[in-house]
Amino acid sequence: MSNSNQHVPAIVIGRLPLYLRALTQLSSEGRRVTSSQELSEKLGFSSAQIRKDLSYFGEFGKQGTGYEIEFLEKSLREILKVHHVWDMVLVGAGDLGHALANYGGFETRGFSIVAIFDANPIKIGTRLGDWRVQPMEEIRVTLRDKKIQVAIIAVPAAAAQTVADELVEGGVRAILNYAPTTLSVPPRVKVYHIDPVAGLQSMTYYL
């Protein structure tokens, strides 16, 4: 399962979480074995694509018998490094921040919000789920003390770059960006942009 000798295209890495999600769902339905055909029907990628993607990381399927779900799920978790839980901070305690703080799906899939920050004095000190909203002034110390590498930006577009700069300065290396703007970060930092309109536009093509 070593991938140190081979460069895996980013586009392949981007599909692995979707395979993992589909496997977890099958597993929760009590299933033990699946096939690239079944995954293909669930996900809309061709079965050849799925087999090729997985072949970067080793031999998971046997001709004729398919993939053992539990093993492939465990392997993908290790490849994606979500076999342990990443602490993360959430910046932005508005409507979206509330939705994210109450989102039940992080912990089981490898992520845990450990602190929430906002620049708005009205929000600071209020409770949001299990957390007390902290002022932005405290973020750098929290990031350093807890060695946080993962963050979510859920602030307005105009504030997002400043927040990103703070996060990068504090050592964050992966940012999930909900703000409708492109962030400028050093090459060592990854940004994943949640863009609802891009999702909508990829569907209207077919209408």
Next chain:
Amino acid sequence: MSNSNQHVPAIVIGRLPLYLRALTQLSSEGRRVTSSQELSEKLGFSSAQIRKDLSYFGEFGKQGTGYEIEFLEKSLREILKVHHVWDMVLVGAGDLGHALANYGGFETRGFSIVAIFDANPIKIGTRLGDWRVQPMEEIRVTLRDKKIQVAIIAVPAAAAQTVADELVEGGVRAILNYAPTTLSVPPRVKVYHIDPVAGLQSMTYYL
């Protein structure tokens, strides 16, 4: 620019909105011309990939002079059918629904929320931005009367399939799904799943 004679892979269609977003940004910065190299640096796909993707739809670039931004932007809007604005409904008036109702980025990129629905009696009748939250009982009539084809689901996972069934029954053909669950819909209906954890997992691979 005809694409009727050629099947374009879904994965290519999925990248077009990202090209369009990058072009719109360049355009807003007053730029007139760009290159596959520049788009590559902005987006993280190879320039060969970008040239190949765009070549499905015609000849946009000239060797040595690059792409004319305004023309390519206009062409992509037409290909993605967002040169006009799609009316859409939002289902779910919770925190996420509030965030989406207040999201400023829809109209300029081809989408307009025309009605918001919720099943919760406490929410029904309350104002959310420019809208009054309507009961789910009214959704089918609204979908039919306004010939709505696009919808956003922002309800808890447990309610999402029932909502999807209502939308499909009402004639919706494109669903942006924020609920952390896989929806079962007929093949003619497209679903785009907004999954923050898949985004996070595609970054932790690199940490």
